[in-house]
Amino acid sequence: MTERAPLAPTRRTRLTRSRERGRTDRAELDALLDAGALCHLGVVIDGAPLVVPTVYGRDGDTLYLHGSTGAGNMRAALAGDVCVSVTRVDGIVYARSAMHFSMNFHSAVIHGRPERLTDPGQRLHALRVIVEHTAPGSWERVRPPNPKEMAATLVLALDLTEASVKVRTGGPVDDADDIAAGGVWAGVLPLRQVFDPPVSSADLEPGVPVPDSVLGRVAVTTV
């Protein structure tokens, strides 16, 4: 893994709450982004926020996003800052008092002004990164985008410079009095995502095997 500069807080990424949960190791950001299935992309339209889930991919210091040229959130992403949030829930934290219930999680929040890619080679590279993130080992296996598809697709590059990572792990943090009182179960209920065996498409002709790149994901816990 390439050694990268630690995450330096900006006005927007400096944690104001639960600072001890902050992470500044750039490798933690990369690992979380690479393991996630989708992000939540926030934009501002007419002064109000819009948050929608979408796929993405990372290459080095760049997060790639894509969408239809006609999508409202894509047009908004070209007109101003965006916020990309990638979250993994690791467990539900059961405490001895109502206000100490919590979640264990890994969370990345990225701010920035995305760049619209126009260079055909860069655009194709970005789409490859997104497809390979979503479905590793697939790009070389399938038909590449044709000119019509490329023309209908907006490809955005977002620099990962302004990002924060927040992590909560471990059991509940209860008040001493509640622990001393006793008698109330407390702990963590772990949560994780699993892949189930692949389901071939109904229109798939007989005799086409499921690729190893797909089979290899089954029974592998997404971390």
Add this chain to the structure above:
Amino acid sequence: MTERAPLAPTRRTRLTRSRERGRTDRAELDALLDAGALCHLGVVIDGAPLVVPTVYGRDGDTLYLHGSTGAGNMRAALAGDVCVSVTRVDGIVYARSAMHFSMNFHSAVIHGRPERLTDPGQRLHALRVIVEHTAPGSWERVRPPNPKEMAATLVLALDLTEASVKVRTGGPVDDADDIAAGGVWAGVLPLRQVFDPPVSSADLEPGVPVPDSVLGRVAVTTV
């Protein structure tokens, strides 16, 4: 389940892309919200979006959120519209061409101006709804919030009137030419969240059993 009016599209919730994936059955919104572990809350700060994960709870036509009175996104949520996004990824859709890769998902997007709850009874009710959503069966089992905790907590109520639900299910939708060409595997790799066995807190005294409300969630697929 209470019969509710269907979701009526507004300027913000009318789908402009993939309209066939839209759902107007209010019960679908409720089911998705009730099954989700957390939402992504979007606000606008200094003209830029901020999207962070947070827990929530639903009661009838109201979504409840809470946070520290000192949290920046909570203060922003009091000053303007918010957008709450709840997403469940159901599978990765492998297509025969790069641009037809997709995700199967259930997605709810809610817009509105949240109301800050000030009535002590309403606030306590909202917190109960949030805790019971995060950890069903827990509220009566644990110590309720004390005055100090209540004073440090902002409780928001968001009306579910302006919401949209989008669902993608099924296999890839490939071009006829790519299907005819043959030889490329296509299908869906299902993805789901599972609970693993609970881990009791290290500071839990011996002899306190894991509640049935916790044990009952293990091996139950979150839908």
